[in-house]
Amino acid sequence: MxxxxxxxxxxxxxxxxxxxxxxxxxxxxxxxxxxxxxxxxxxxxxxxxxxxxxxxxxxxxxxxxxxxxxxxxxxxxxxxxxxxxxxxxxxxxxxxxVGFVFQDPMTALNPVYRVGEQIAERLRRHGGLDRKAAAQRAVELLGQVGIPAAAERSRAWPHELSGGMRQRVVIAIALACDxxxxxxxxxxxxxxxxxxxxxxxxxxxxxxxxxxxxxxxxxxxxxxxxxxxxxxxxxxxxxxxxxxxxxxxxxxxxxxxxxxxxxxxxxxxxxxxxxxxxxxxxxxxxxxxxxxxxxxxxxxxxxxxxxxxxxxxxxxxxxxxxxxxxxxxxxxxxxx
Amino acid sequence: MTPLLEAEGLKVHYPGPRGAVVRAVDGVDLVLHAGETLGxxxxxxxxxxTLGRAMLRLEPPAGGRLAAFGEDIIERSGRKALATLRRRTAMIFQDPHASLDPRMTVGQSIAEPLVVHKVGDRASRARRVAELLERVGLTPDVADRRPHAFSGGQLQRVGIARALALDPDVVVADEPVSALDVSVQAGVVNLLMDLQAERGLAYLFVAHDLKVVELIAHRVAVMYLGRVVELASSAALFGAPKHPYTRALLAAAPTPDPRRRDDPPALAGEPPSPLDPPHGCAFHPRCPLAEDRCRADRPALRADAAGHRVACHLVSLDEPRA
Structure with a gap:
């Protein structure tokens, strides 16, 4: 079929x-x-x-x-x-x-928010999590997409990350709400x-x-x-x-x-x-x-x-x- | 025979943030021989x-020696040599939409090197433009059109015609096919190979697509963080790569074969920032084989008896030379 x-x-x-x-x-x-x-x-x-x-x-x-x-x-x-x-x-x-991952991670990330906040924002808006739970889950997601020292990196700005790390963050956002x-x-x-x-x-x-x-x-x-x-x-x-x-x-x-x-x-x-x-x-x-x-x-x-x-x-x-x-x-x- | 281009300990530095120095090219020895393609x-x-451009002295060197056609082109006395360099060399760029002037017709762009070097008169230049367009697989009547009327592949052919205008001995091609679709890319690669066979051109072929390089290059230099880490004949480099980085790079290139789908990624991590290169061997943080001495001492580029050069402490050469 x-x-x-x-x-x-x-x-x-x-x-x-x-x-x-x-x-x-x-x-x-x-x-x-x-x-x-x-x-x-x-x-x-x-x-x-x-x-x-x-x-x-x-x-x-x-x-x-x-x-x-x-x-x-x-x-x-x-x-x-x-x-x-x-x-x-x-x-x-x-x-x-439905999550999205585009070619250029910089267009998907907001340059004036820390990467952890961007994942947490998605979780709060679509996942109904409160601020604290969202921040915690954001760190877990960063770890799951292979970002080392996730707790620390969640406070990084997009421009501080390499291209590969940025794309991992975009994937974490895409996966955030299952x-x-x-x-x-x-x-x-x-x-x-x-x-x-x-x-x-x-x-x-x-x-x-x-x-x-x-x-x-x-x-x-x-x-x-x-x-x-x-x-x-x-x-x-x-x-x-x-x-x-x-x-x-x-x-x-x-x-x-x-x-x-x-x-x-x-x-x-x-x-x-x-x-x-x-x-x-x-x-x-x-x-x-x-x-x-x-x-x-x-x-x-x-x-x-x-x-x-x-x-x-x-x-x-x-x-x-x-x-x-x-x-x-x-x-x-x-x-x- | 004198090499066409020859660099020794060549360095190119850029100013980085807060007074830092980016060592984009950090002491490279490289020669380009007549009629060959060096990937x-x-x-x-x-x-x-940067190295490709520096070999044509399009980047100011921060150190080292550079010669073209046997004459020094760094010293002040090298001004005549520099004029020769400009006449006998040309470049092909990755994006022909960016490298050709959108206000000029493609015929004017192709003829521009002839005008600059005062070659021929108006009529003979027009004939030359027509001849070049035909040679790269376009019809002479497109000479009156502007770049926006062309597809990427057609425009890259125009870029090649322009590079050929002065009948150069050396062409530096910087990612000449990486912006093109695969079906179009094959035609442009074939054209470059045909032109070399006809004219004995030498190419310095800068590319990240290893499969294209394997096909077109006679010798290949692999760079990591401003330095050459391996240099060998194409057959030796692709057949028996020695440097762990080269091996990882070859393994990472996705082969169009569904049966290799479960091969693990060849390499973890990403290239480090050239602003803050690691001590010792620049590759050691990503190298699966790294030992203490790799973190302490930078390995020199050594050659084996066959001339296969590699910069790695852990590779044993049959007959080590300095």
């Missing part, structure tokens, strides 16, 4: 479309996106810049300013419809039942590679220990391979492929996913001439998205039918792909 | 970008 059909996914995004009003008229940047995150599951929304992954994540809890954004379709969180929901309802969910879901948008892109591994490990362990859902938005396939259960690949505003992580890395069906995996340095052997595999051309601009396959102009397998009509999603249980000429791996196919 | 890797704040 595909995750979007499972009876009670924690987060169920269906037919989500996002447009923006621009000086030259409306432009649709996200088109009928459908995916789900189940309880206790880590899902990556992966794609290159401009594919719509970040806008999709922001729209989930009404974080896009409207206008200019126009959001339609359905986002159900724990059964509750969020598209069109009142601000008050969204605010109750944000920060309490959320059901954490949305992490490029959480380690600004960090060094040795620190990146520590932070991803921390998020993944928290997700497993608390049986939360984790939605990781990233461009980094190395992170995807290591830290999630299932992958949703976006290209030019559409979902082009979804699969469990092993299946995707063993045999991607969509030529774009294949191209992306091949282009990662070190992922596959380089070409015979020592050069990297690259994808020719560039992503079309949203105003130029064709009604037919959006990848056809860059695709080695494209045929006339790819340029004729919109491409439907094909569905085989846990796997979905939007392609008329997918790569099909016979050994994997035998099992389905 | 310079390390985490943010290790001094790799």
């Amino acid at each position: 595909s995750p979007t059909d499972s009876p009670d996914p924690l987060l169920h995004v269906d037919g989500l479309s996002i447009g923006f009003e621009t000086g030259r008229g409306p432009v649709q940047v996200v088109d009928a996106v459908r995916f789900a995150v189940r309880r206790g599951e880590a899902v990556a929304l992966v794609g290159e810049s401009g594919c719509g992954k970040s806008v999709t994540a922001k729209s989930i809890l009404g974080l896009l300013p409207a206008p200019p954004a126009r959001v339609s379709g359905s986002v159900r969180f724990d059964g509750q419809e969020l598209v069109g929901a009142a601000d008050r309802a969204l605010r109750r969910i944000r920060g309490a039942r 959320p059901d879901l954490v949305i992490a948008d490029e959480p380690t892109t600004a960090l060094d590679v040795t620190v990146q591994a520590q932070i991803m490990r921390l998020l993944r362990e928290a997700q497993r220990a608390r049986r939360m859902g984790l939605l990781l938005i990233t461009h980094d396939l190395g992170l995807v391979a290591r830290y999630v259960d299932r992958v949703v690949v976006m290209y030019a505003g559409q979902v082009v492929e979804q699969a469990p992580v092993e299946a995707l890395f063993d045999g991607a069906r969509h030529p774009y996913t294949r191209g992306l995996l091949q282009a990662v340095p070190g992922a596959v052997a380089p070409r015979a001439d020592g050069r990297l595999w690259s994808i020719p051309g560039a992503v079309p601009a949203p105003a130029d998205f064709p009604a037919s396959c959006r990848f056809a102009d860059r695709c080695p397998r494209a045929a006339d039918d790819c340029r004729a009509t919109p491409i439907p999603i094909s569905d085989a249980g846990e796997r979905q792909w939007r392609c008329l000429h997918p790569h099909v791996d016979e050994t994997a196919e035998a099992g389905t | 310079l890797v390390g985490e943010s704040g290790c001094g790799k970008s």
Whole structure:
């Protein structure tokens, strides 16, 4: 059964479309996106810049300013419809039942409050704790996210901490009210590679220990391979492929996913001439998205039918792909 | 053969808060030979970008010796050598949107080094711009457009065309592909490799992405807190890294392989502040192998018989040399 059909996914995004009003008229940047995150599951929304992954994540809890954004379709969180929901309802969910971790911890932290106070504030507002209990719990949380000398560090200002420590504080805030879901948008892109591994490990362990859902938005396939259960690949505003992580890395069906995996340095052997595999051309601009396959102009397998009509999603249980000429791996196919 | 660029004990200092000194580059020996790619890797704040710029004397040295094309470029008598340096070297930057003037057409930007060095006339410069645009995979008619009309990958190709304008011998590339999407990045890396094969360019390639460096570099220097801690051929460094920091750095780079998902993080902690570097070996607070002498004495960069250099007390070299 595909995750979007499972009876009670924690987060169920269906037919989500996002447009923006621009000086030259409306432009649709996200088109009928459908995916789900189940309880206790880590899902990556992966794609290159401009594919719509970040806008999709922001729209989930009404974080896009409207206008200019126009959001339609359905986002159900724990059964509750969020598209069109009142601000008050969204605010109750944000920060309490859904935690956020963004790329740059400095934008998430208030520079004029000590880090312990920022965690405590969240606990008092959403968790109903009194001042003393909140301060105490803040120190516990700092310890849980791997900050040494937590009691002392809780009195530090954000600027006194390193980038990795700041991101740990942001994670502590995200986890403060025992959320059901954490949305992490490029959480380690600004960090060094040795620190990146520590932070991803921390998020993944928290997700497993608390049986939360984790939605990781990233461009980094190395992170995807290591830290999630299932992958949703976006290209030019559409979902082009979804699969469990092993299946995707063993045999991607969509030529774009294949191209992306091949282009990662070190992922596959380089070409015979020592050069990297690259994808020719560039992503079309949203105003130029064709009604037919959006990848056809860059695709080695494209045929006339790819340029004729919109491409439907094909569905085989846990796997979905939007392609008329997918790569099909016979050994994997035998099992389905 | 004389190296193209040669640094000895090079230091670059910045003023820090309250009179402190940041030793961004703290005594580095480095040579760049004709036609080679020397990769310079390390985490943010290790001094790799500063060193790259300092090698072209774009940062004032606080000490040490620096020569380009066999001539000293620090002493006052080196002014002619400095002019040669500017003509025979170029830089490629991480963010082409920031490094190209948004008010100039890309054709004007590419031709600017020719104008500055008084090369050719208007017509010949226009021909050169067209030729360069074609070589980097763009069409000559884009010369009249301004940077905002280009994608990141296209604009980085413009940055490369500009760097090639004076037919340099040396290009310092500072994170040239780290701002690009992976599918675009591969094309730009391939272009850089093709250009080197055609023109015999030497690259000083500054990057944090080890996989790209492994592919493109002939030799690699690993920096930690202002110093080179390991320097070897690409094959030796990636095949048999000696320094505990290099080993951790290689292990931390996420491989796109779901079967390695449970590998533990390679390294705890973060790089220390260059304002307050640890005593002895700068890496000792994070090093799983650190002993008392690592906390007391700073290890020198020693080479084995094959020229593999490493600065670590705990690595035994088959034939230690000074």
